[in-house]
Amino acid sequence: MPSPVNEHTSLVTSQLALLRQLEWRVRHAVENVLSGEYRSAFRGRGMEFDQVVKYTFGDDIRDIDWNVTARLGEPYRKKFIEEREVSLLLVFEDSVSLQFGSGAQSKREALLELAGLVMMLGAVNRDRVGFLHASPAGYTLKEPVRGRGQILHAAAQLLGQPAPSLSAEADASNASFLPWRLLAKAAPRHSIMIWLGDFPPRVEPEGWSVLSRRYQTMGFRVDDPWERALPHDRTLTTYDPVAGRLVTLNGTSAAQREAHATWVRQREDAFRAIFPNQLSRLVVRTDEERLGALVRFFHARMFAGRHR
Numbered sequence: 001m002p003s004p005v006n007e008h009t010s011l012v013t014s015q016l017a018l019l020r021q022l023e024w025r026v027r028h029a030v031e032n033v034l035s036g037e038y039r040s041a042f043r044g045r046g047m048e049f050d051q052v053v054k055y056t057f058g059d060d061i062r063d064i065d066w067n068v069t070a071r072l073g074e075p076y077r078k079k080f081i082e083e084r085e086v087s088l089l090l091v092f093e094d095s096v097s098l099q100f101g102s103g104a105q106s107k108r109e110a111l112l113e114l115a116g117l118v119m120m121l122g123a124v125n126r127d128r129v130g131f132l133h134a135s136p137a138g139y140t141l142k143e144p145v146r147g148r149g150q151i152l153h154a155a156a157q158l159l160g161q162p163a164p165s166l167s168a169e170a171d172a173s174n175a176s177f178l179p180w181r182l183l184a185k186a187a188p189r190h191s192i193m194i195w196l197g198d199f200p201p202r203v204e205p206e207g208w209s210v211l212s213r214r215y216q217t218m219g220f221r222v223d224d225p226w227e228r229a230l231p232h233d234r235t236l237t238t239y240d241p242v243a244g245r246l247v248t249l250n251g252t253s254a255a256q257r258e259a260h261a262t263w264v265r266q267r268e269d270a271f272r273a274i275f276p277n278q279l280s281r282l283v284v285r286t287d288e289e290r291l292g293a294l295v296r297f298f299h300a301r302m303f304a305g306r307h308r
Contacts, residue, residue, distance in 0.1 A: 015156035019116055023152070025291055026120040053079045087128040087144040089187040089215070090115050093178060093197030094135040096164050102226040103287055110286045111196050111222045112159050117291055118194060118220075119158070123151040130154065132186060134178045135164040144187055166246075180207040189214055196220045201266035204274055219275040220282045230260050279304055 052068050055075035063077040092115055098108035115131070122129035129151045130144035140161065142154045184207070187193065193215035211217065235248060275281045279301050284293045 015159045016152060018159070019120065019152055019155050022113070022116050023120040023123065023148075026117060027124050029291055029295055030121070030124050051079050052076050087130070087187045087191035088118065088122045089144060089183075089191050089193045090118060090129075090131040090158070091178070091183065091193060091195045091197075092131060092133045092158060092161075093195065094133060094161065094164055095198050095200075096136075096166055097198045097200065098222075099163060099166070100224060100227075101286060102224050102231075105286050107198065107222045107224055107286055108163060110284070110290065111220070114220055114222065114284060114290045114294070115196055116155050116159055117294055119151055119155040121294070123148050130187060131158045132179075132183060133158055133161045135161075136177050137162075137164060139177070139179055139182075141182065141186060144191070178205065180205060180211065183211060184214060187215070190216065192216045192218065194218045194220055199267065199271045199274070201263065201270045203270075208274065217275065218280045218282070219271065220284070221271065222284050222286055224286050228264070230257060 052065050053076065055064060055069075055077045059077050063079075065076050065078050068076040092111070094108070098111060099106050101107060101109070119129050119131070126146070128144035128146045130142045131140075131154060132142075133140045140157070142157060145151060145154055183193075193211065195217065197219075199219065199221050271281060271283075282293065282297045284290055
């Protein structure tokens with residue numbers, strides 16, 4: 001019988017192999033598709049003034065300090081704290097409902113891949129990257145670290161977290177197992193916090209307004225095609241986050257379809273309430289290529305930033 005140590009080593013090795021594949025794809029995208037646009041699309045413009053520096057070609061003209069420029073006779077721009085060092089904090093809310101999947105991948109598998117891609121993107125761009133994994137069983141916090149090797153191992157640690165037990169009890173009406181007070185101190189002020197989860201219909205978590213002022217917040221969600229539209233000709237067994245149990249749907253009942261449509265509307269309304277800015281929300285299907293979705297997300301943020 002293999003020992004727990006050998007099993008753990010084997011798991012870490014397999015996760016690192018997967019992450020190196022993701023890293024290669026991310027590096028290719030950064031060099032050939034994003035072409036440096038990540039910094040303007042993902043980092044934002046900065047929120048805390050640091051100093052005035054000479055303007056160089058390619059800098060954002062909106063940051064030019066016209067008073068200093070007029071006084072010295074050559075262009076100068078304002079520099080912000082985030083430009084010196086950016087921290088990414090991924091918050092992975094690992095609920096039982098993520099384990100559903102009608103296709104080749106579950107929502108949890110797809111969401112973990114998305115998290116791995118973001119962490120590799122941070123590594124390629126020399127950012128600090130950390131995570132908080134929270135489930136009904138507890139949480140694991142890895143404070144933001146710098147360097148390819150450290151980020152790779154942090155990402156492997158996140159991808160290797162055990163899935164919640166299907167018998168785990170969790171109140172889907174709120175994020176009760178997310179340690180919000182800890183999150184307020186988990187990363188430096190103005191870090192980018194990406195919350196990855198299932199986002200069922202619920203009220204805004206207590207303390208969210210404080211976090212959204214401290215961090216630049218974004219929400220990433222993965223949807224299964226059967227969540228968006230119930231199948232007409234197949235039986236669907238899934239986890240009901242409201243009832244907290246497995247249920248069987250056949251898709252032929254008008255009452256079921258009406259209840260499902262109501263749930264979809266409530267879920268979207270709750271997601272928009274937490275992240276009012278459309279460019280801070282990303283929804284990816286389990287049958288959709290995740291890196292392509294991320295690239296489109298960054299391009300949209302970049303385009304919006306240029307036209308403000």
